[in-house]
Amino acid sequence: MQPRRRRLVGARRELVVTVVLLAVVVALVLTGLGVGEIPLSPAQVVAAAFGHGDAIADFVIGQLRGPRVFGAVFVGAALGVAGAIVQSVVRNPIASPDVIGVTSGASAAGITAIVLFGASGGVLFGTVLVGAVVVSLAIAALSWQRGITGNRVVLVGIGVAAICLAVTGWMLTSGTVTQAGTALLWLSGSLNAVDRNLVVVLAVAFVVLMVLALLQSPRLTVLALGDEVASALGLRPDRAKVLLLLTAVCLTAGAVATAGPVSFVALMAAPIARRIVGGGRVALGPAAAVGAAITLASDLVAQFAIPGTALPVGVVTGVVGAPYLLWLLARGR
Template sequence: MTALRRELVVLGAVLVLLVALVLVGLGVGEIPLTPVQVAGALVGHGDTVSDFVIGQLRGPRVAGALFVGAALGAAGGIVQSVVRNPIASPDVIGITSGASASGLTAIVLFGASGGVLFGSVVVGAVLVSVVIAALSWRRGITGNRVVLVGIGVAAICLSITGWMLTAGTVQQAGTALLWLSGSLNAVDRTLVGILAVAVVVLLAAALAQSRRLTVLALGDEVAAALGLRPDRAKVLLLLTAVGLTAGAVATAGPVAFVALMAAPIARRLVGNGRVALGVVAAVGAVVTLASDLVAQFAIPGNALPVGVVTGVVGAPYLLWLLARGR
């Protein structure tokens, strides 16, 4: 089986699993819906109850999980490939922390929500990424420096987050803590619409640059010999990853470790060591949606933020990576 054919087969299998999870997510709840009712509502032929439940309650949440997971998965795959370090995900190197600190500042100081919050998170993510890149630059972007500088910048951003939590009112702190844990509870159709447009545009841009990722994996010297300008390519790819991360954080808060886990899982499924961004994005969506279903129904009567579940799975994986690395 050729590499491209295997990649397409894996992508198809992951998409089938994703469709199954979507049907479960739309059908399960206090008002159970049959697959026939779900399908009817999706094609515009549902009854009043199914239209309301899917259109207003479960649909935005499921769609939010899909696009948040796809954005984080693709962003993690890009960052890990560019930096050539398996722990260099947006969570670890400070991009997510910067976006979170900026969003929390906007919530506490200005009561931001919706599009204003979305824009604040994007600005924060971009500014933090510029700082990380500037401090890491030594005749180019290298993996170890980016990780170490990113951890330091993330610590500063966490300090800002703590300061904002103490500066706000009790009500603001409660809202902020739920958002910071990575929650899809407050996702609405407007936010999902903005995120969907951002993910489609940025993911298309990332797929158009996928050949550059493959060349960069060979090393900067080889990439330059093949006619690629490594530093310019890295900057463009990392900006795409920053945009994807910021969109996901603005929608659901910092959902932990999805960006870290999606790319390694996709690599093992594809089997050729190449970053297949389509598969990575699909895997990220599967991980997020499955985790959200667990968060909602694992403990009856006590729905958890999705970030709690992804953190429970992702933190041991990060420790395993650190333990086995040099």
């Protein structure tokens, strides 16, 4: 098959997979909006979404379930795209924001803001973003050796993550019982009290950053060939990596600021999307859809697996993601 035809077939397959995955996400959204103590049919959910529902449906969807469900969509999608970018740039299947320390840095900044200043909403969002960027710059500086290489980034990131976890523990022991309780709930990756306005901010940020990521996706394909080949093709590898990783860091920070560190979604979404699409494609769109589907499904399990108990979504993703990480480590060289 000619290269051009192969690219067209791959692009068509990626588009079809993205549409199918989006249909799965829509089905999970309708399920999340409809199930609960006040059950709503899909017709009631759709009517309320277009402003034609009754007062009860409008209240349940607009105030109770809507922020949580759509928060899960954009948190999962942001983490899925961030994981796809990081793994492609570093060329390592375990180099997700969770593993290399970006999430830990964002969490440490968020916990510090919560405990010391009682931060929430936009202030928390900004603090988490700054913390994620600072930690990412530290990781890049410490791992730099004639460029950004995969194994060094992972190893340095694990060390930086350990430092950030120590800062998080220190903040938890320094705060009051109330502050510690709030911080622990946020640290577990919870959608239980997602702020409606913050979801809107995350949605806008995700759309902007997703467009930037898609515009840069050809560079990801070139970088997958190796730095020497990328340079020969006229690309400046280090500059491209920095821009791509900065996009991933901002996506991760937005997700963490909204729901706390929802673990392992970034690790799992991209490999699943690449395996479904095939052809060695980066598959940013499918990765976003897979991340959203994982987070939505995990949140449904977290809400209803144990009657009368709503678990943080991060507990469920951790239960699924930790064995997956161990499997990757066991089968890797």
